[in-house]
Amino acid sequence: MATFKTKNLSPVNLSLFTAMVLSIPVSIAFYIVSKNVYAGIVALAVTLLGNYLLIRFVLESFIYRKIKLIYKFIYQTKASKKEEMYYKYILPNKSIDEVREDVEEWAQQKKTEIETLRSNESFRKEFLQNLSHEFKTPIFSIQGYVDTLLNGALENPAVNRKFLENTYKNVERMVNLVSDLDEITKLESGEQPLYKENFIIQDLIKYVFETLSLKMVERNIKAGIKKGCEQPVFVFADKEKIGRVLTNLVENAVKYGSHGGNIVASVYNTDDRHVLIEISDDGIGISEEHLPRIFERFYRTDTGRSRNVGGTGLGLSICKHIIEAHGQTIHVRSKPDVGTTIGFTLEARKM
Template sequence: MSLSPRFIALILALLIAGLTITFLAFVPGTNGNMLFVVGTSSFLLSFFLVLYTIDILVYREITKLYDAIRKLKVRDFSISRKSILKTGNPFKKLNDEIFVYVARKQKEIDELKKMEQFRREFLADVSHELKTPIFAAQGFIHTLIDGAVDDEFVRDKFLAKAARSLDGLDALVQDLVALSQLETGELKMHFDRLDIRQIIDEIFEQLESLANARQTTLKIKTTYLGPVWVKADRQRITQVMTNLIQNAIKYGNENGKVVVSLEEDGKKHIQVTVKDDGPGIPPEHLSRIFERFYRVEKSRSKEQGGTGLGLAIVKHILNAHKTKITVTSRLEKGTEFRFKLDKEG
């Protein structure tokens, strides 16, 4: 028979009752009825007292401790410290304290593992991204050194390619520095009252040649007849809008349309939306597009240019504006980025 609480209580109760009867049997004047009553009473009292002590105070808490260990194995950390303070049971307190402590340490371990994995991926991505323009420029320059410099046509062509590679390297380093400063809080925002509509018009002018090359129509959609005043950092919001609009042009369909909407969201915010009618982003990629160097289609992204840091920078700039960017996308229907800015009257 297994050592269940009832079995242990039964054995101990029989022993206590037996010892009690044996002791009373040597007392003068004790008859059989008295021994029966005392024996039965001591047995029942001992049985229930021992059963309660073992089952409630020990076995149940040990079972809970086992369940806590099982939960930790499957990463189920559903327990609050308030429940520990409400109980007076020392076994339960010990059980819950162990669970909370181990859960906290397990979370720390998981976080460290994620950070380690992130660090490895980041170093691999940075190494790859730096290697490409460096090797390209190096190849062109060494070709010139080996004698191609005497050919004027080849010299000009290779120097132009080397310059483009170095320009790409410079852009990558600048984006890495900006992203690092944004993440550490070193890059401070300078909030001013600005007309977001004017900024968008200026970006449309800057990207006009790119839009014409892809025969893409650029349009602002808003109910405001005049300026749309918001409170933001002009340089950084310009960077955000340039990145989103440029991506919409690059990765949208040719002969497509990019629409930037400015809508009032309550009394305190302006909602900014950048929408294209391109091929869309597959659902499995949506949660990762704001990661550094993450590309949905790596080969196509390389052809289109860019450092792979644009959306990561956008996310951090908007976080510094106390707002978040969201993205929705439907295949063959297009992609839509949306965020809010504080309205400035």
């Protein structure tokens, strides 16, 4: 048998219930004193109506007026006509429990927003620190070379050309840094449209291997497509941008791969709609604590070693943005001294 509960009553129902509780004893008392049923009924009607109006007035004037202010604080906007209608007619019909749930939901939402803002602020500070450091290194180098040249080294043919070449390298590094930052900004804002087409992914992988063959020869690294993955697989994507992704991944594999090691590309049809591409090396690998952050801008697992091998620190971040712009995902698997595999998915061929 269901039990009667008052905690979920609206102000109207609560006023009526309270008025009845107060009015019934009064009407019974009138009946006992007057011995007249009619007098008891009249007393019940009058006291019920009076109590109901008084209690509802008190609830709406002193309690739900405060609740209305709470809702206005929650939404923090000037109420439109529609919202004013809500405050006037819908809100008074809400129970206290419903109001409590709304406030708790708002509080949880604000807590989540505050945590997100703190996280973003921390990321922003770290990003600015890294950006400052990335620019500071080549700028100070350029300043040092130019200062030395102006103070007499310019007239010394034994060093002037070398200093100018080093200055040029640092300028080139800054240009690449600005270019990569500009590309990420455009990818994030959607300013770089995707020109998707059907193409064979293995052909693009082979082209990237050929483009970077000189760097591989320097480190005696061999690259190829995994046995069993040679069968041509079509994907539907922006060929130029996916070429950039593959180039960045293979360059990293060359930089951090073992001297005399191997780079292997794998291609899998995961289902009728997606293709998985993976680039693997047998190099130094990445520690587990670094894996969640390697796609962040300027994040380096080993600052000193990373800067010695070159790069802007934005390569993997660019890869992530390009793949996500395609509506796909990128992931990493790695183990120190065993190697690293970075994979991403693409849409299968569109008919």
